Amino acid sequence: MLEDKAKKIKMFIMDVDGVLTDGRIVLGNRGEELKFFHVLDGVGISLAHRAGLRTAIISARRSSVTSLRARELGIEIVYQVVNDKKEAYQEILNKYHLQDEEVAYIGDDLHDLPILKRVGLSLSVANGRDEAREIADYITKVPGGQGAVREAVEIILKAQGKWEEVTRRYQVSA
Numbered sequence: 684m685l686e687d688k689a690k691k692i693k694m695f696i697m698d699v700d701g702v703l704t705d706g707r708i709v710l711g712n713r714g715e716e717l718k719f720f721h722v723l724d725g726v727g728i729s730l731a732h733r734a735g736l737r738t739a740i741i742s743a744r745r746s747s748v749t750s751l752r753a754r755e756l757g758i759e760i761v762y763q764v765v766n767d768k769k770e771a772y773q774e775i776l777n778k779y780h781l782q783d784e785e786v787a788y789i790g791d792d793l794h795d796l797p798i799l800k801r802v803g804l805s806l807s808v809a810n811g812r813d814e815a816r817e818i819a820d821y822i823t824k825v826p827g828g829q830g831a832v833r834e835a836v837e838i839i840l841k842a843q844g845k846w847e848e849v850t851r852r853y854q855v856s857a
Contacts, residue, residue, distance in 0.1 A: 685821055688804040689842035693785040694775065695731055696798070697832060699742040699749050701791035702808055705828030718748045719828055727833030728756045734845040736836075737779065741771045743794055769797045789835050791815055791827055806835045 709717040739760035784803035791811035807819035808827035823831040
């Protein structure tokens with residue numbers, strides 16, 4: 684069932700805090716914000732793009748750090764300061780002519796539940812809140828901010844038969 688759902692995915696949408704990061708927000712004395720992103724997630728997003736998947740971010744918070752990371756990774760669809768994630772999600776569906784079953788979403792907390800209930804493939808992180816994990820089609824083995832996005836992308840690309848193609852350049856030949 685998971686593989687069947689993953690085969691249909693054309694868009695991969697992510698929450699940020701607690702998913703792409705470990706959920707910690709560090710504020711310096713001058714108001715600067717720091718977040719911890721994992722390189723494995725960055726590689727996963729790059730592989731998703733190489734395989735033809737669109738990626739997006741929907742976050743409840745505004746963060747210049749999130750904008751910077753999204754630019755670095757080539758994530759063109761970024762919604763921040765979203766009080767109702769359903770609205771942003773619906774805008775994405777309309778703009779890119781997608782159906783729910785063509786979208787995967789990874790989230791970790793209460794504000795993610797409305798989207799997790801709608802998408803074709805719902806994912807939560809190992810350290811996500813119970814409510815998110817209970818409705819997710821898949822719970823990552825690793826916590827948010829520790830490669831959970833990479834793990835989710837791998838599942839999708841392997842189900843779609845694209846994993847070998849997008850990782851071929853990294854394969855060691857004897």
